[in-house]
Amino acid sequence: MDKTINQKAWFLVLPVFLVVAFSAILPLMTVVNYSMQDTFGNNQFFWNGVGWFKELLDPSTDLGERFLASLWRNLFFSAVILAIEVPLGIVVALSMPREGWRVAACLVIMALPLLIPWNVVGTIWQIFGRPDIGLMGYALNSIGLHYNYVSNELDAWATVIVMDVWHWTSLVALLCYAGLKSIPDAYYQAAQIDGASRWAVFTAIQLPKMNRVLLIAVLLRFMDSFMIYTEPFVVTGGGPGNSTTFVSIELVKIALGQFDLGKAAALSLVYNLIIIIVCWVFYTVMTNAGAERQANKGVA
Amino acid sequence: MARIDLVDLAHSYNGNAAASESFALKPVTMTWRQGGAYALLGPSGCGKTTLLNLISGIVIPSRGKILFDGVDITGLSTQKRNIAQVFQFPVIYDTMTVGQNLAFPLKNRGLPKPEIDARVAEIADLLDLAPYLARKAMRLTADAKQKISLGRGLVRSDVAAVLFDEPLTVIDPELKWQLRSKLKALHRDLDLTMIYVTHDQTEALTFADTVVVMHDGRVVQSGTPAELFDKPAHTFVGYFIGSPGMNIVPAEVRGREARIDGHTIALNRSYDGLPAGAKIEIGVRPEFVDVAPSAPGLLSANIERIDDLGRVRFARVRIGDAKFAARVPPGFSIPGKVAGLIFDPSHVHVYADSRLVEGSA
Numbered sequence: 001m002d003k004t005i006n007q008k009a010w011f012l013v014l015p016v017f018l019v020v021a022f023s024a025i026l027p028l029m030t031v032v033n034y035s036m037q038d039t040f041g042n043n044q045f046f047w048n049g050v051g052w053f054k055e056l057l058d059p060s061t062d063l064g065e066r067f068l069a070s071l072w073r074n075l076f077f078s079a080v081i082l083a084i085e086v087p088l089g090i091v092v093a094l095s096m097p098r099e100g101w102r103v104a105a106c107l108v109i110m111a112l113p114l115l116i117p118w119n120v121v122g123t124i125w126q127i128f129g130r131p132d133i134g135l136m137g138y139a140l141n142s143i144g145l146h147y148n149y150v151s152n153e154l155d156a157w158a159t160v161i162v163m164d165v166w167h168w169t170s171l172v173a174l175l176c177y178a179g180l181k182s183i184p185d186a187y188y189q190a191a192q193i194d195g196a197s198r199w200a201v202f203t204a205i206q207l208p209k210m211n212r213v214l215l216i217a218v219l220l221r222f223m224d225s226f227m228i229y230t231e232p233f234v235v236t237g238g239g240p241g242n243s244t245t246f247v248s249i250e251l252v253k254i255a256l257g258q259f260d261l262g263k264a265a266a267l268s269l270v271y272n273l274i275i276i277i278v279c280w281v282f283y284t285v286m287t288n289a290g291a292e293r294q295a296n297k298g299v300a
Numbered sequence: 301m302a303r304i305d306l307v308d309l310a311h312s313y314n315g316n317a318a319a320s321e322s323f324a325l326k327p328v329t330m331t332w333r334q335g336g337a338y339a340l341l342g343p344s345g346c347g348k349t350t351l352l353n354l355i356s357g358i359v360i361p362s363r364g365k366i367l368f369d370g371v372d373i374t375g376l377s378t379q380k381r382n383i384a385q386v387f388q389f390p391v392i393y394d395t396m397t398v399g400q401n402l403a404f405p406l407k408n409r410g411l412p413k414p415e416i417d418a419r420v421a422e423i424a425d426l427l428d429l430a431p432y433l434a435r436k437a438m439r440l441t442a443d444a445k446q447k448i449s450l451g452r453g454l455v456r457s458d459v460a461a462v463l464f465d466e467p468l469t470v471i472d473p474e475l476k477w478q479l480r481s482k483l484k485a486l487h488r489d490l491d492l493t494m495i496y497v498t499h500d501q502t503e504a505l506t507f508a509d510t511v512v513v514m515h516d517g518r519v520v521q522s523g524t525p526a527e528l529f530d531k532p533a534h535t536f537v538g539y540f541i542g543s544p545g546m547n548i549v550p551a552e553v554r555g556r557e558a559r560i561d562g563h564t565i566a567l568n569r570s571y572d573g574l575p576a577g578a579k580i581e582i583g584v585r586p587e588f589v590d591v592a593p594s595a596p597g598l599l600s601a602n603i604e605r606i607d608d609l610g611r612v613r614f615a616r617v618r619i620g621d622a623k624f625a626a627r628v629p630p631g632f633s634i635p636g637k638v639a640g641l642i643f644d645p646s647h648v649h650v651y652a653d654s655r656l657v658e659g660s661a
Contacts, residue, residue, distance in 0.1 A: 189358050190391035192378040194452060195408040204393040204404070 034265035041259075052266035063254075063263050067270075069242065070250040077246060078225040081164045085221055086214065088165065089172025094206070096177055110170040118167075122234025125163040129235070149236060153243040156236045160244055163231055168224065172217045179213035180206060212289065219282040226275065247271055302368040302382075302460035304332040304355065304493065309364035311350055324350045326517040327364065332461070332495065337487045339508035340497045343540070347517040348497045352463050355495070356383045368460050384453035385463040389470060390445035392437045399424070399433035402451045409456075423455045426486060443475045450479075454486065461493035468503065480507055501541050513537045529585070530647070535654045538583045544607075544614060544625045547589065551582045553650050558582050561620045563599040568645045569659030578652040586625035588647035591615045591632065591639045598640030601626075606634065615639070 035052055037045040058064040096106050113121070129149050131137040140147040149159040183205060191201045229248040232238065238245035238253070245253070251271065255264030310327040325347040332338060340348045353359040355366060357378035365374045373381055384405075393401055399420055406416045424430040427447045432440065437448055446467060453462045464483075468476045484507060487494050498504050504511050505525040512522040513536070521533040532538035532546060539545030552559040553574060556567045560582070574580060594600045601617035601624060613628040617639065626641055628634070650657045 184389065186387040186389055186391050189353075189378075189385070190387060190449070190452075192358065193356060193383065193385045194405040195379045196404070197408065200404075200408060204395065208394045 031265045034261045038262045070247045074246040085169045092173040093176035118230040122231040126235045160232045175213045175217045179210035183209045303334045305367040307365040311361045328519045337508050338495045339504035339511045341504040342514035346514045348514050356385045357381045382460045384459045386449045386453045386467045388466045390449045392445050394438040401437045423451045443471045464496040533656045546583045546585050547624050548583045549622045566645050571659045581651045584648045588644040589626040590642045591626050591628050594638050594640040
């Protein structure tokens with residue numbers, strides 16, 4: 001087939017190219033530029049090579065210690081909220097009604113936390129947990145628990161985790177619900193005929209049919225929790241001490257608190273790299289699962 | 301192993317047990333004998349799947365009773381009924397191997413492992429699944445998957461009946477034929493009651509020894525394929541079974557004569573005392589009407605076209621406004637646009653309000 005050559009097509013690509021250049025490529029390159037330099041203000045910069053990156057990965061330096069500590073803290077946080085939100089989301093999805101007006105009611109109620117702006121979520125829990133005027137804080141203290149998220153690390157962690165579970169379990173539940181809805185009735189009827197117990201129905205039908213949406217749910221929740229900033233910042237401000245300082249909070253402290261642009265740039269590049277790698281791993285796993293399914297369709 | 305009796309069984313999906321018009325299945329009383337191969341035949345939406353689901357217990361009837369060997373099981377759950385059912389689309393458990401799939405119904409019922417293994421091996425053998433037992437079921441083709449579904453239905457030795465709900469819909473025609481012969485062989489080997497739902501008359505007529513025809517929520521006739529062909533009890537059976545279907549024409553019937561379009565046709569039996577005000581029709585299969593050169597004394601018809609089915613030719617004709625099909629005898633060439641029709645009186649049936657009237661000798 002003869003292709004007509006028409007160089008005018010480049011003009012059609014140009015707007016997109018410009019938008020991407022100014023919104024992604026140039027800012028990123030600026031960050032790369034900063035990460036190689038040091039500044040003492042006055043817009044004067046000094047070449048530092050890979051110095052910041054070396055420091056970042058070396059726990060004996062101040063920067064490295066802070067970065068690695070916040071990284072482990074953040075990974076632990078992500079692991080905890082995944083361990084709670086995924087099973088809880090599945091349970092919620094399983095117990096949601098299948099038809100009638102209750103479905104709509106459930107969906108609306110479940111979507112509510114997802115619609116609230118993140119700093120408002122933080123504010124809600126910040127007030128909710130205050131021992132003097134907060135409903136939860138006051139109630140816990142009046143039954144004899146000395147709950148205070150401002151001074152106690154464990155309380156601060158518990159608050160941040162419960163807040164995240166409150167905010168995001170619905171997302172997992174809604175995704176699982178969509179997965180469950182896509183299972184044809186015949187599967188349940190066949191399971192009934194085969195005399196399967198409730199547990200067998202779950203492990204043999206529901207869980208396998210949900211595995212794709214679960215992967216997506218885990219990916220979304222991991223990304224979000226790994227990049228979490230607003231809610232813990234509003235509630236605890238990263239404290240008490242540094243106990244709830246996650247990577248993004250640390251990054252903002254370095255970049256805007258201390259104005260160490262070089263260190264902050266190096267940190268954000270590494271941070272970015274971690275997220276891209278995790279994304280890539282998930283993407284590979286998901287497309288492999290998809291390819292397997294596709295291959296089966298081919299055979300069938 | 302059981303005889304299944306349906307006693308005044310009916311079902312309505314909108315829960316209104318009073319208005320019989322809303323019934324998906326209108327009241328039916330019938331018996332399915334042990335070891336029979338039944339086909340439940342009817343167009344989509346005629347209530348055949350409802351009837352099947354009532355027997356298997358997936359749907360609980362709004363009215364009536366179901367007896368297995370005389371025991372009322374109407375209120376029992378599917379699990380307690382000892383029924384196996386195979387669905388239209390293959391249902392397999394993705395994460396399990398073929399062997400585990402087949403063993404699943406037995407495992408759920410707590411059978412000892414050696415017994416399960418023996419039974420699974422036996423069924424896998426019957427269905428030619430033995431080489432695949434260790435394979436993941438998810439990776440197989442649609443027909444292999446449907447075989448697994450069949451296998452899960454057959455693997456229990458205690459089932460009262462195996463129900464098939466259009467199980468070959470997703471299978472290629474070639475394999476369809478193989479699987480159907482397989483089912484028939486299994487029926488002979490296992491002495492099971494099988495009920496096979498389909499809207500395909502070939503499938504029904506080749507599989508079953510008794511065909512139950514349903515129409516609009518009602519069982520209109522149940523009989524051998526030959527009975528359905530020779531003596532349809534309802535005009536619907538007449539044109540649903542056979543290709544082309546039965547000719548149904550409005551007629552005036554008096555005694556041993558029927559008048560169509562001002563012409564008289566002789567009947568074999570006498571039909572006096574037909575219900576007054578009923579819609580009277582005569583039905584005759586195209587196989588029993590021959591086209592001939594038009595002659596006085598023959599009912600004359602306008603020929604529209606000839607369908608050559610290879611083995612036999614049928615003329616599509618018009619008598620007045622009514623469409624009609626008739627056989628073209630071998631070697632006969634059509635003289636023109638108009639032809640005469642010769643009826644075989646022993647195969648001309650009379651219907652009052654769509655139901656067969658027996659007549660007297």
